[in-house]
């Protein structure tokens with residue numbers, strides 16, 4: 001019944017907090033690898049959490065992916081959110097437009113009544129182009145807004161699946177295999193110990209700049225269990241929003 005299910009989730013949340021070192025864990029019913037509606041539930045839980053912590057005038061940085069797209073779809077008009085600004089946390093990572101951070105932050109803003117700012121950066125930046133772009137006034141302005149963000153929301157992906165989805169090329173996929181990459185989160189690839197083994201060159205928030213920000217990680221589905229574990233070894237988030245499928249696999253239940 002409902003009560004037993006709720007109690008079951010609370011128990012999983014406590015165990016996840018202990019295992020991952022996150023301050024808060026939120027577990028929703030189901031397994032998003034098995035059923036599509038579970039992603040909407042992840043989205044709903046994430047939006048509730050965002051509304052709980054949002055303060056007037058806040059800046060929120062969001063990343064891309066299908067999970068974050070589902071979160072944006074669950075946003076409803078809100079008085080506080082209407083005073084805030086959504087920005088992409090980092091520039092292009094080689095994703096389809098529907099699941100790019102730019103598109104998703106605009107969608108968050110459209111549905112909540114907030115403002116948004118876009119970050120226009122090509123996906124594959126050469127070292128040279130990178131260094132001249134960050135000197136552009138318009139880019140520096142939006143980077144300042146991104147740096148001022150109070151909350152960061154991001155997904156976590158399985159490393160090899162993410163590289164394949166982003167058409168990263170066979171040599172790169174071979175490198176990930178050799179280096180035993182497990183997780184991907186906002187353009188960084190991690191091994192099982194949570195060590196960074198590769199970073200996609202794009203501008204925006206760097207992993208080392210999350211200090212002092214409220215970080216919400218959203219990832220579900222049993223096939224993401226190892227990726228979630230690896231990423232949290234690098235830096236446990238303030239909140240993990242996940243589903244039963246990922247939680248049970250993570251805790252080997």
Ligand code: G3H
Pocket residue numbers: 063064065066067068155156157162184185186187
């Ligand atoms: O960075 C992590 C990935 O964006 C996760 O993507 O939500 O489509 O699984 P996904």
